[in-house]
Amino acid sequence: MNVGLFIPCYIDQFYPNVGIATLQLLEKLGCNVSFPLNQTCCGQPMANSGFASLSKSCDKNFVSNFRGFDYIVGPSGSCVLHLKEHLHVEQHSGEAEHIRKHVYELTEFLVDVLKVEKLNASFPYKVGLHNSCHGQRGLHLSSMSERNLPAFSKPQQLLSMVKGLELKMPSRPDECCGFGGTFCVFEEAVSVKMGKDRIADHANNDIQYITGGDTSCLMHLEGILKRNGSKVKTIHIAEILNSNA
C-alpha cells in the first residue's frame, strides 16, 4: 500500500516530531510511505479567511505532489477536511477527485483502512483528549454531543490500546478550543477565553497531558498553558500512539 505522507506546513516548520511520529507509526504498521518533497500547504488558512480564490496555486501544488498514491494520510483533521471539501484543480479534475476520496486523517486511516486492533505502545500518564471540531464534526472521527446517534470515537478506540494510559474526558467533551485559524488573532479575546476554558475543564481531571489530532488546536492551548506557567503539556496523538515510554 503506497501512502503519501502529508505534513501540514505548521507541523513541518514548528512541530517536526509530530511528522516523525506519524511516519514511524505508519511504517511500523506496514505501509510504504513517501513524503513528497515539494508540498507546502493545503490552502485552508486563505480559504477559511474568505480568500479561497487565493488558494488555487496551493491546490495545484498539492495535486502535483500527491497524484498517484493509494492513500494520502496527514496528522491533522482540519487540513484533511479542507482538502476533502475544497480541493479542485480544473486541469486535473480526475486526480483532484482521487485525492479528495483517498485523503485520510491519521486516526481514521488507522481505524477504517488499516483496521488496527492492537498497538505496541505505552504511555503511562493521565491524558485528556481534546476533540478537534473539524476532525469530529467534519470528518466524523467520533460521535457528537449534539446529535442523537450511537456513540463512538476513533481516537479513543486507539488510545485504549496504549499501555498505561489513563484517559480522562473533560465535562464538555466536544467544545471548541477557540483556535479557528485566523480567528485566533482577529478575535483574540474570544479565542484566548475559549482556550482558557478548555484548559480549566481538563485541569479539573488532574491530567498531565492534553492530546488531540490537530496540532493547530494544541499549539493554541500550549501557548496559553506556557504563558500561565502550567505543568500540563500538549502532545499530538501520533506521538502517543508511536511512543514506548
Place this chain on the structure above:
Amino acid sequence: MSHNSTLKHAEAAAQFINDEPRTNWHDETLWFVRQKRDKAAHGLPEWEQLREWASQVKNHTLSNLDNYLKEFESKAQDNGVIVHWAADAEEHNRIIYDIIAHHKIKKIVKSKSMLTEECGLNEFLHTKGIETVDTDLGERIVQFRNEPPSHIVLPAIHLKKQDVSDTFHEHLNTEKGNNDPQYLTEAARQHLREKFIESELAITGVNFAIAETGGFVVCTNEGNADMGAHAAKIHIACMGFEKMIPRAEHLSVFLRLLARSATGQPITTYSSHFHKPRQGQEMHIVIVDNGRSRQLGRADFRNSLKCIRCAACFNTCPVYRRSGGHSYHTAVAGPIGSILNPNIDMRANADLPFASTLCGSCSNVCPVKIDIHDQLWKWRQVLVAEGYVDTTKKVGLKGMAFLLARPGLYRFAGKAGRAVMRLFPWIVNNKLNPWYKQREMPAPPKQSFRDWYLQNKKQ
C-alpha cells in the same frame, strides 16, 4: 431599541470579556440551556427523523412559496382577516402606523416579535409620539434599560438578578436591593396587567402561518401574546414571509422541535392558534419581505430562511456564549444572525461571518438542518470578493498565499524565518502581535520535518 454601535464584533466581544466572572456566568447559563436541550432531544428516539422532516417541509415550502403565500392570503381573508404586504421595514412600519393613526390609538402592547426588532418598529413609532409596551418579561426589562434584546428567545440573558432589581427599582419603584426573583416577577406582573387592560391595540409576532387554513400560531411561555390579543380591539400579527408551512398537520413536527431546541421544554406553555377576529375585533396580518426574496435568490444562502428562531445555535455557540448578544450589533445575533444579516446590509455586517471558529456545533443543533457553518464559510468568500474585508488582512493573506504556492520560497522563508516565525504573518513575537498578547509562541525546532526526512529517510 436598535443597535447604533459602530464597534465590530471582535472589539465588542473583547469589552464583554473584560469582566471575566460575568463572562463565565453568561457562558455557564447558556450552556445549561444547551444541556437541557440535549436532554430533551436525546429523549426522543425519533429526533433526527423529526429534524429531517422539518427540513424537507421547509425546503418544499420555500420552493413553492408564492403559491402558499397566495393560498394563505386568500384563506385568511375568507376568515375576515385584513392582509397587508410590506416590501421592506419602512413599509411594514408605515402600515402599522396607518392602522394606529386611523383608529387614533394611544395604548399599545406588543409581545415578542424579532421581525419588529429587525424593522425598528418601536423607534419608528416613538418618533411619531407613540409608545409601545413590550410585554415579554425579558423584553420589558431591556426596554426599561433602553437596550436591545441580546438573545431572540431570552432577551435579557445578559443581565443578572441584581441588574433586574436595580432596573425595577428605578422604573417600578420596587425595594432597592431586593433581588428575590418571585418578588421582582410579581412586580412586573402587576405592572403588565395594567398595560394589558388599558391597551387598545396588540401587536404579536407569528411562529407559524398555515397556508391551508389561513391561521397562525404564536408560541410564548408567559401567555403575553394571548393577554394582549384577547384584551385589545385590534390585533396586528407581523410575520416574515418564511414563516409559512403548508398544512396544520405539519405543526406536529415543528411544535415538537421548537421548544425542545429552544429551552429543552417539550412544548411552549402557550401555543396559541389564531384564525379569525372575535366579534367586534379587527385582525391584521402584515407579511414582510425586507430582503428575504433576495436571500431566497442566493443559491448558497436560501435555506437560511428555513429558520424557526429557536436560538439553539446561540446557546451552543462557544463564541456567542463568550461575547454576548450585543456584540453582534443586529436584531438577530448568534450564528444564524451571522448568515442572515449580511444579506440585509453587507457592509455593516461584514464582520459577523468571521465571528466564528467554524466548529459546526450550530449546524448540529439546528432543528431544521440549516448548514449554518458552511454558510458562514461561503459568506466569507462573498464578502472578500465584494471588497468588504480590511486591507491588512488582505495583504497578509496574499503574501502567505504567494509563499505557499512556491515550495522553494516556502522552504527558504521557513529556514530564514523559523526563529522569528516570519512564515506566518500573524505569528510575530512582539507586543503588537495578538497571538503573543496572552499566548507563548511555539518553540522553534532545530530543523523542519522535511530537513529531518532528507537527513534520515531519503534513500
